[in-house]
Amino acid sequence: MTSTNLLVVGVWNTFVEGDNLDVMTGLDAGSTDLVYADPPYNTGNDFAYADRFRTTRGGLAGRHRAWLEMMRPRLEQVHRVLSPEGAVFVSIDDHEGARLRLLMDEVLGEENFLAQVVVNLNPKGRQLGRGFATDHEYLLVYARDARRCALDASSPDAVDPDDFPEVAADGRRFRHLPLRNTNKKFNPRTAPTLHFPVHGDPDGGRVALDPFPGSVEVRPVFGDGAPAVWRWSRPLIAARPDDLVCREIRGLRGPRVDVFQRDWLERPGGRRKKLRTIWHAAEVGSTDTAVAEVKELVGHVFESPKPTGLLRRILRTMPSDARVLDPFAGSGTTGHAVALANLEDGGSRQCLSVNSAEPVRPGSHAEHAGLATVADVTRARLRAVAERLGGGFEER
Known part of the structure; x- marks a missing residue:
């Protein structure tokens, strides 16, 4: 696989600061093999950055409509830049999960739906607020073309030696x-x-x-x-x-x-087992372990990152030379995971991370650390990843 027109040949991580819609519009059609997107969930809360879509009319329905209007052109660009063998994973929770599923059916094609994975990122459950202690969110997985997709929904990590009780x-x-x-x-x-x-x-x-x-x-x-x-x-x-x-x-x-x-248990080429559609924190990490990963590299500057274990599992479903795009890069977890995965299996994955210069929340840990925008957080982490793990870092 060849690199996109913004990736630097041989460099594992490239970062672009800007509006992800503008950046994706400038990418070549079919230039990306794997997209991971972690868009704002439209919860109405502010963490390191704002996560609410306001509208002057329509109340709650209007807020949902504004979120979908933001997502539609971006998903259309994701569809355009994906290679015929490519796949996209989108993280979401219950606030917009149902609407996102319908939107992705429309943009990417219902026939290209691969899975809706339940991810247990908060095993203790959220104790604040009313109602249930939510301990999960979702990954919506679609192919660019399900008949040609390179995704392998199996993993050696899913194999349990206890399932093989006999000993020769x-x-x-x-x-x-x-x-x-x-x-x-x-x-x-x-x-x-x-x-x-x-x-x-x-x-x-x-x-x-x-x-x-x-x-x-x-x-x-x-x-x-x-x-x-x-x-x-x-x-x-x-x-x-x-x-x-x-x-x-x-x-x-x-x-x-x-x-x-x-x-x-052992077979030529290694044994793999189909991944189930519930991923537990013990397997892929949790929000707590993700915060610790960021803190160890650049300090406590992001309240809700994704764990690298989650992204490494996603990366391992695709070829080890995949061109990866993260249009909502946040703290830079995808780029970090690409470096870890390349070190683990000798792969040559390259990741293009995109983030806007959206100001961090006043009084947040990021602001106290001198990081004025979410893009500053991404940049700081990916630079630290390159210094710690290698693979290089370029900013375009």
Whole structure:
């Protein structure tokens, strides 16, 4: 993948101060592989910066309308700059989550919706105010073109070794999976080439295509005795007989002989598992850990950053040379995460972070630290990341 027209070749982090709509309008079409956006949630509160969209008419409905009017042209630009294989992740909470989902369906296409992930960023729950102690927000995930998207919604981090309780003589861990296909959509009528007998020894465990001394014929059946099919073809069984085992089991109709696959924890190329759509703070970090990350680099200058663990999980769903755009860069978490991810896997990701010169809240930690705008916060963190982790930093 090549870099965008604002990225500096070989530099991991580039920063642009300005209105993100103007900046994205100047980017080449298809020049970005991954967009992460953390827009204002329109909560009506002020933190390090203002998070409210005022209108002179319309009350609450007018405020929602003003927020959507801000978001629509920016999402249209996100759609334009995404490569055909690209994807976008947008953080949001319940204030505008439903409206954002409809807007993204309209701009990016309902057919390109990939997931709505629940992210547990505040495991203690918010104790202020009335009602429930909210402990989550959302990630809305869309592809530029779902048929061509490079996103891999799996991760080695999702693999739990405890799911592999068996231990082979050489110390390798595995689990037994039925060789028969347990989905009744696959049966002798829909997959006739996968319905055939094999031969196995339930005492010794050996499995083969042809009979051998001590073997019995085994045909795939469902628990109720209906004919089933194998998951493996004849050639695959012939090539990997040592990964199969014959066992006697207790079925619904009493004991019967069946064939199982030894599914190894370690496999060539590494094992990955599909990511679930609830991400816990223990896995991706919390708002508290995110504040600590910023504080360790540049001081306590941002009250509600995202944790780098969340962004690193997002980054790992895309190729390691992805061109990344964060149009609402905030404290600079995405750029920080890009540097960490590149160090972890030797990747060559590049990140373009954009932030406006919006003044920080009077009396905030950022103001006391001498940072007058949110862009100053982003700039300070990305410079510190380059000094601490490498990868360079350029401002355009």
